[in-house]
Amino acid sequence: MKIKAALLPGLFSAVLYAETSLTTEQQVFGSGFSFENIPPPATNDLGSRARWQVISGKVDRNGGGIASMNDGKVPNGDDEPRTNFFFAAGSNGGLVHVNLGDAVDLKRITSYSRHFKNRGPQVFDLYASLSEKPPVGTGDLKTKEWVKLASIDTRDAKRSMGGRHAASLTGKIGRFRQLVFDIKPTEKKTPFGLTFFSEIDIVEVNGPDLKHVPSGNPPKVIRFATPDKKYSFVVDATEAPQYENWVKTELSPVILEWYPKIVDLLPGDGYEAPTKVTLQFKNDVPNGVPAYATGSSVTMNAPWFKNQLRKEAKGCVVHELVHVVQNYWLAPRLNPNPKRTPGWVTEGLADYIRWFLYEPESKGAHYTPAQIRTMKHDASYRISANFIDWVSRNHQKDIARLINEAARTGRYEDDLWKKHTGSSIEELARGWKSQGLK
Ligand SMILES: [Ca+2]
Ligand SMILES: [Zn+2]
Numbered sequence: 001m002k003i004k005a006a007l008l009p010g011l012f013s014a015v016l017y018a019e020t021s022l023t024t025e026q027q028v029f030g031s032g033f034s035f036e037n038i039p040p041p042a043t044n045d046l047g048s049r050a051r052w053q054v055i056s057g058k059v060d061r062n063g064g065g066i067a068s069m070n071d072g073k074v075p076n077g078d079d080e081p082r083t084n085f086f087f088a089a090g091s092n093g094g095l096v097h098v099n100l101g102d103a104v105d106l107k108r109i110t111s112y113s114r115h116f117k118n119r120g121p122q123v124f125d126l127y128a129s130l131s132e133k134p135p136v137g138t139g140d141l142k143t144k145e146w147v148k149l150a151s152i153d154t155r156d157a158k159r160s161m162g163g164r165h166a167a168s169l170t171g172k173i174g175r176f177r178q179l180v181f182d183i184k185p186t187e188k189k190t191p192f193g194l195t196f197f198s199e200i201d202i203v204e205v206n207g208p209d210l211k212h213v214p215s216g217n218p219p220k221v222i223r224f225a226t227p228d229k230k231y232s233f234v235v236d237a238t239e240a241p242q243y244e245n246w247v248k249t250e251l252s253p254v255i256l257e258w259y260p261k262i263v264d265l266l267p268g269d270g271y272e273a274p275t276k277v278t279l280q281f282k283n284d285v286p287n288g289v290p291a292y293a294t295g296s297s298v299t300m301n302a303p304w305f306k307n308q309l310r311k312e313a314k315g316c317v318v319h320e321l322v323h324v325v326q327n328y329w330l331a332p333r334l335n336p337n338p339k340r341t342p343g344w345v346t347e348g349l350a351d352y353i354r355w356f357l358y359e360p361e362s363k364g365a366h367y368t369p370a371q372i373r374t375m376k377h378d379a380s381y382r383i384s385a386n387f388i389d390w391v392s393r394n395h396q397k398d399i400a401r402l403i404n405e406a407a408r409t410g411r412y413e414d415d416l417w418k419k420h421t422g423s424s425i426e427e428l429a430r431g432w433k434s435q436g437l438k
Contacts, residue, residue: 020171028163032216043072047202057094078116090191093183106173108203115196128176240281240302293323322350331410338410348384377429395421
């Protein structure tokens with residue numbers, strides 16, 4: 001068959017053959033791989049029977065290895081190295097070779113990936129050849145034996161990189177014996193830009209009827225925004241639809257009131273807090289972790305919330321929203337030599353806003369002088385929150401704002417306490433512990 005190369009500008013920045021088309025999708029909500037226009041991964045496609053091997057690049061040993069590409073198994077969560085294939089952290093990616101076993105007419109090649117962050121998107125060039133001779137390196141791919149079928153890049157500058165990504169090349173792809181995926185990092189600012197590939201399907205013309213992994217549940221999301229539209233929120237309750245009503249009636253008013261308040265409490269020179277925040281219920285969060293925040297998204301442990309809806313659930317979300325606004329992940333970008341903020345400061349500030357400003361009436365971090373005498377100010381969470389509250393009432397009412405501003409820009413150091421209160425951290429800790437003593 002005659003194949004002619006054609007450049008189709010603007011179509012997902014992809015270079016394609018004339019008789020194929022490329023679809024890319026990014027899915028953040030919902031469970032499983034449930035894209036709108038791309039089917040879920042197949043378990044009996046040609047890819048499942050082909051021979052896969054890495055011919056250049058270093059495979060990351062924390063992953064599931066090359067078998068993850070065609071075993072018909074997919075991750076259930078956004079950070080499951082064992083069910084994905086990926087090249088070693090910090091590397092430049094590499095070449096994955098697929099021997100199809102025979103000359104086959106192909107009609108679809110679909111790649112699936114999943115990660116909560118920079119390892120989500122896919123950036124690769126796809127080559128094919130009818131020749132029987134496998135390539136030795138990238139140089140061979142430039143010879144006339146090989147054709148480049150597509151340059152795939154599922155990154156979208158307007159969206160964050162996390163989630164499920166799929167790229168699907170369909171149409172009269174051609175007749176080939178072998179394929180090469182030339183896989184590249186999605187970013188090089190960190191070592192963690194090597195895509196978590198969950199599966200790649202290769203579908204031949206006249207192949208068997210395809211069986212697919214179970215498709216997920218369609219997303220159930222609740223959206224709301226502040227009246228000025230400045231801050232918008234999405235709660236993904238796909239994995240916990242039983243909380244939908246609670247989110248609408250109980251949680252959303254708290255978020256709408258408190259997120260802007262937290263932003264005002266923790267300002268910074270030229271700093272803009274995330275304006276789009278995502279909160280997602282998940283059923284696979286480790287036991288004992290009620291919730292956690294990364295960037296502008298909060299993950300909530302659905303089973304933990306069950307008995308907490310009238311107790312700690314809302315306060316727990318407020319605590320996580322403080323982390324979103326704190327945004328200490330920014331420090332390396334704002335400061336070439338960022339200092340690490342100690343965990344007790346990060347968590348103490350979050351619990352201070354939660355227990356002393358959001359829900360002081362619950363007295364969740366109030367202790368008697370006798371109890372405090374046995375405590376350490378850097379014991380984190382509620383105890384550190386109690387210490388910060390004491391410093392703010394007795395020495396410097398803006399201490400939370402001042403400490404946070406330094407931490408966000410990677411400038412936290414213990415001397416800050418002295419700078420802002422006149423007393424060293426040790427002196428403050430002694431004063432806090434001896435309160436109530438005569
Ligand atoms: Ca497959
Ligand atoms: Zn926390």
